[in-house]
Amino acid sequence: MPDLDNYRTWRQLLSEATQNCGNRVTARWLCEHASGADGSEFEEILDEQATTRCVAHLDAMLARLATGEPLQYVMGRWAFRYLDVMVDSRVLIPRPETEVLAGIVIEQCRSMHATGNEVLVADMGTGSGVIGLSVLSEMPLESCTVWMTDISEDALHVARANAVGIGRAATRARFGVGNWCAALPDDCGRQFDVIVANPPYIAVNDAEVDASVRQWEPHTALFSGDDGLGDIRQIVDQSRSWLRPGGMLGIEMGYQQGAAVQSLFLDNGFVDVVIHRDLADRERFATGFLPQP
Numbered sequence: 001m002p003d004l005d006n007y008r009t010w011r012q013l014l015s016e017a018t019q020n021c022g023n024r025v026t027a028r029w030l031c032e033h034a035s036g037a038d039g040s041e042f043e044e045i046l047d048e049q050a051t052t053r054c055v056a057h058l059d060a061m062l063a064r065l066a067t068g069e070p071l072q073y074v075m076g077r078w079a080f081r082y083l084d085v086m087v088d089s090r091v092l093i094p095r096p097e098t099e100v101l102a103g104i105v106i107e108q109c110r111s112m113h114a115t116g117n118e119v120l121v122a123d124m125g126t127g128s129g130v131i132g133l134s135v136l137s138e139m140p141l142e143s144c145t146v147w148m149t150d151i152s153e154d155a156l157h158v159a160r161a162n163a164v165g166i167g168r169a170a171t172r173a174r175f176g177v178g179n180w181c182a183a184l185p186d187d188c189g190r191q192f193d194v195i196v197a198n199p200p201y202i203a204v205n206d207a208e209v210d211a212s213v214r215q216w217e218p219h220t221a222l223f224s225g226d227d228g229l230g231d232i233r234q235i236v237d238q239s240r241s242w243l244r245p246g247g248m249l250g251i252e253m254g255y256q257q258g259a260a261v262q263s264l265f266l267d268n269g270f271v272d273v274v275i276h277r278d279l280a281d282r283e284r285f286a287t288g289f290l291p292q293p
Helices: 010-021 024-035 040-044 052-066 071-075 096-113 130-138 153-172 211-216 230-239 258-267
Strands: 077-080 083-086 119-124 144-150 173-177 192-197 243-252 271-277 283-289
Touching: 010 024, 010 052, 024 040, 024 052, 024 071, 052 071, 071 077, 077 096, 083 130, 083 153, 096 119, 096 130, 096 192, 096 243, 096 271, 096 283, 119 130, 130 144, 130 153, 130 173, 144 153, 153 173, 192 230, 230 243, 230 258, 258 271, 258 283
Parallel strands: 119 144, 119 192, 144 173, 192 243
Antiparallel strands: 077 083, 243 283, 271 283
16 A cells, blocks of 8 residues: 555645744745746645655755755746746846846837837846847847856856747847957947846855855856956946947846946946945946937
8 A cells, every 4th residue: 555644735735834934935946946837727626646756856955955055946937027037056046136137228229129120139148148148038029139258158058948948039149258359259349239238246255145156157257356346447448439429238236236337337347337226225237328419
């Protein structure tokens, strides 16, 4: 006879997972992921018995979570704006704050496309590809081309995989490996309408960095020299040779770097420089434009 103790409903598993990880919301996400049923679909199967394979998957995720591994890596997926993307330790975990930067870029692209011209965008240091893919998926089909670049080939593998999830819009995705503007095609000099980057901006010895972030996420995407501004300096300087006159540069930065980054933009000839705030009302993004002739 089968061991009836091993036959549990999703309602029972949800209760056990909540006790295990101490958070019902996290437990619900894990159970949904293990079952393959999200939202209302999961509600409909609460009293159904879980398969042995599903239980094993849930147990494995709970074991990984218990080691301190971030939930997003444990699940292998995360939401960003309207996307559901694959994430793992090859890329940074997408943050809600970066959704704000993506929104700023999308609004600028819509404004530029209103003239009827196709928009050319570079998403540098793309990681999982969430900014560039959000632009492509939220803009009208064939209204823009987005170059997504990264110095990490592993990160670009993740971005390419995520591009599949946006369907036909992915036909306007381009990929390049290299450090910042060096990854862009030579024949696109001074042609980009928008360049956006979420670069490393944390100082190496920053004591505010969460231990989990330092342990699990890729350091090359996090840390940038003693003051955190090394990569931002390169981007602001290099982008002048790739943006068209009137083109916009948008950068995510540390919440205490607003004044320094604004000065970098101005010193490099950008105009209409604005420091934008994130969801916690902290200075988090900078935008500026190359002057028109």
